[in-house]
Amino acid sequence: MVYHLYYWPGIQGRGEFVRLALEEAAAEYVDYALLSPKRGGGVPALELYLAGAGIARPPFAPPFLQAGAQLIGQTANILLFLGTRLRLAPRDEAGRLWVHQLQLTMADLISEIHDTHHPLAVSLHYKRQQPAAKRRSKEFIANRMPKFLQYFETVAQRNHAAGPWLVGRRLTYADLSMAQIIAGLQYAFPRAMGLRMRSLPRLRALHEAVFTRPRILRYLNSGRRLAFNEEGIFRHYPELDR
């Protein structure tokens, strides 16, 4: 099965959570964000599905994945689908739901991270909502980020299986997403994260374990992984990291 991944070009964004799963599983996939419009990629490729009147089950937004006749949207839903196929999820139903639950809690965290720089309106430039962004980031750093990270630290602690993972003794897609969130937060809030991660040994170990996996390393060195930048979810605005 060749998977087809559709996402905005130029940013890691939510597409990156799907990419990490595909890369870790060495799945064959076409990344339309890396293809030029001339070669069938880029924004026109997205718009075909988002605005196409012939699409029976249209996605609301990227990322979405085409797998055979299926078109699947919503990051966590794509990972739910891929988890079973790529052996990145437990085999029992209770375990699969638990991993999905963690992924949905990460999705909530990701939305809150996005809103640190865009608390008032997606359509408004950051500079025009900077005072509100400062207030929201202050709250995020003081209350929300610690609450979420401590939660995942606790989840890892209570996983009694050997190894650094959140669930059981095998890596799941939730581990990949957790490591990606830590990397993104370290990019966006280096000062606050530097302090915070000191008291989160399980998350430090998880982050390290994911980003030293051979296939993940190969991906990082492939030139395909975009750098974090100030167009994505994780943005480094020093004035917000206080």
Added chain:
Amino acid sequence: MVYHLYYWPGIQGRGEFVRLALEEAAAEYVDYALLSPKRGGGVPALELYLAGAGIARPPFAPPFLQAGAQLIGQTANILLFLGTRLRLAPRDEAGRLWVHQLQLTMADLISEIHDTHHPLAVSLHYKRQQPAAKRRSKEFIANRMPKFLQYFETVAQRNHAAGPWLVGRRLTYADLSMAQIIAGLQYAFPRAMGLRMRSLPRLRALHEAVFTRPRILRYLNSGRRLAFNEEGIFRHYPELDR
């Protein structure tokens, strides 16, 4: 199977999406939000799970559902679990993922609705973030609400099966949630929704069809359904409805 539902007392909130599914299926369940702390309900019942050191798979936040030995958190995840068991989801995997995808898109919408009155900080009283709430609500009413609602209208239009539902010819949990969102938005933004719903005939029909189902009507008249109020997700602040 008797289900055990845990949620904050005093508000419909996210718990209501689960309640509507349980009610429509006439499932047997204990609603701990309606029990006093003396009888094992209320906030202490929640805290047992949220803060209890012995919980192997703790939820991050309410609602969560106990079903036998399983403890399941995240509204959309609970509905994914219940959908199969209560026959509120398609039987084929592609259909189940599609309904879940719609539910996750509704979860995104619900977060944005919450942020209209709390754009800066959950921990800050509404009155102290009113100017920011006005700005965010303006964006929500002008851009985000129309985009989301038009999306679901399109989904319903492209469902070629007879009847008012989003997917296929049988009601799913996504229909119940959609109707609940429409009811909540009509409560919070009566002016904006009065205008908007004129051009959304499929959503009007869906909302009507859900809230005239015999079991849903019985629930509405049972005294168990709380009224919308200014503590929940959907809040009516007239100054935001402009």
